[in-house]
Amino acid sequence: MIQRILVTGGAGFLGSHLCERLVADGHDVICLDNFFTSQKTNVVHLLDKPNFELIRHDITLPIHLEVDQIYNMACPAAPGHYQFNPIKTIKTSTMGSINMLGLAKRCGATILQASTSEVYGDPEVHPQVESYRGSVNPIGIRACYDEGKRVAETLFMDYHRSNKVDVRIVRIFNTYGPRMHPFDGRVVSNFIRQALSNEDITIFGDGQQTRSFCYRDDLVDVIIRMMNNDSGFIGPVNIGNPDEFTIRQLAELVIELSGSTGKLVQRPLPSDDPTRRRPDISLAKEKLDWSPNIALREGLTKTIEWFQSINTDDYRPPTPNYS
Ligand code: NAD
Numbered sequence: 001m002i003q004r005i006l007v008t009g010g011a012g013f014l015g016s017h018l019c020e021r022l023v024a025d026g027h028d029v030i031c032l033d034n035f036f037t038s039q040k041t042n043v044v045h046l047l048d049k050p051n052f053e054l055i056r057h058d059i060t061l062p063i064h065l066e067v068d069q070i071y072n073m074a075c076p077a078a079p080g081h082y083q084f085n086p087i088k089t090i091k092t093s094t095m096g097s098i099n100m101l102g103l104a105k106r107c108g109a110t111i112l113q114a115s116t117s118e119v120y121g122d123p124e125v126h127p128q129v130e131s132y133r134g135s136v137n138p139i140g141i142r143a144c145y146d147e148g149k150r151v152a153e154t155l156f157m158d159y160h161r162s163n164k165v166d167v168r169i170v171r172i173f174n175t176y177g178p179r180m181h182p183f184d185g186r187v188v189s190n191f192i193r194q195a196l197s198n199e200d201i202t203i204f205g206d207g208q209q210t211r212s213f214c215y216r217d218d219l220v221d222v223i224i225r226m227m228n229n230d231s232g233f234i235g236p237v238n239i240g241n242p243d244e245f246t247i248r249q250l251a252e253l254v255i256e257l258s259g260s261t262g263k264l265v266q267r268p269l270p271s272d273d274p275t276r277r278r279p280d281i282s283l284a285k286e287k288l289d290w291s292p293n294i295a296l297r298e299g300l301t302k303t304i305e306w307f308q309s310i311n312t313d314d315y316r317p318p319t320p321n322y323s
């Protein structure tokens with residue numbers, strides 16, 4: 001059935017792919033974005049589609065729309081971006097979630113929250129299961145993002161329990177792919193950009209910390225599946241690729257695939273940087289019949305090709321005047 005779908009943060013890395021898929025599936029898609037960490041180039045190819053609309057708006061302010069489904073993807077996601085204006089980051093997850101939940105309540109829409117593995121902080125439980133309550137430093141430099149996303153989950157559950165809003169919560173683990181912001185400071189974008197210009201590859205700390213990287217197509221598949229599951233399963237559910245790599249292994253693979261002559265160099269580890277991260281995806285397998293298909297080597301190859309095709313001048317740093 002054709003749905004009227006709002007994607008907040010729809011011009012971002014994941015949001016723009018989601019919009020693309022929903023438009024191709026024939027839905028009526030409204031992409032809402034304040035362009036804090038993204039630019040129109042990500043969705044410009046959709047602008048001439050009759051079932052696509054673009055609105056410049058900030059979710060910390062209310063908006064009146066009529067929709068059937070809302071994917072709440074708006075929030076800066078890379079540490080460098082969310083620490084750029086930390087107060088704005090918290091406002092986006094808290095005031096923004098309240099506004100979007102209010103909209104869902106008025107319209108009777110289903111609303112999905114893009115939560116994060118960061119709700120587990122620097123985890124003592126490995127791999128991370130949904131029942132683990134996490135280890136977040138509430139006063140650290142990652143807290144504006146981690147605690148904001150934790151409050152957002154609370155708001156989603158309370159709107160569900162108190163106001164019968166139909167919610168879904170997905171906890172997304174590190175996801176990469178074409179259209180990542182080349183200057184977002186995330187490890188995949190940094191390493192590829194550095195490798196392609198034969199610069200030093202900057203490993204923070206000793207590079208023994210781990211992450212598990214999911215290719216964006218696998219991610220988009222499962223969030224659409226989660227939104228449309230009508231079994232009563234609302235989450236939270238972990239979504240990510242459980243193949244775990246050290247950051248040093250990632251750097252070596254990027255060098256191999258790009259043919260870079262860049263050298264590995266060590267830089268100080270930022271504070272509160274999680275030591276290990278890997279999703280337990282048993283729940284996603286059981287409830288959504290989903291597991292990722294694209295291995296890191298294949299996904300990185302496609303991502304490197306995309307980085308080779310872009311003009312990085314099209315990508316500007318975040319604008320400081322969002323408050
Ligand atoms: P992104 O920065 O590319 O996209 C976020 C988008 O939200 C951008 O287009 C930005 O301009 C927009 N935005 C930010 N604040 C806004 C506001 N107040 N009002 C309107 N728009 C606003 O990041 P992404 O990687 O595509 O992440 C999308 C969502 O997925 C985020 O909520 C993020 O927390 C979540 N997530 C992503 C990852 C990942 O690895 N990519 C992991 C966990 C969770």
Ligand code: UDP
Pocket residue numbers: 078079174185186187188190191202203204205209211247269270273274
């Ligand atoms: N990292 C790194 N070099 C970089 C950027 C990041 O070694 O140039 C490390 C970072 O310290 C962290 C991991 O890579 O341990 C993943 O960082 P990212 O910012 O991509 O995501 P997050 O820490 O939020 O998982």
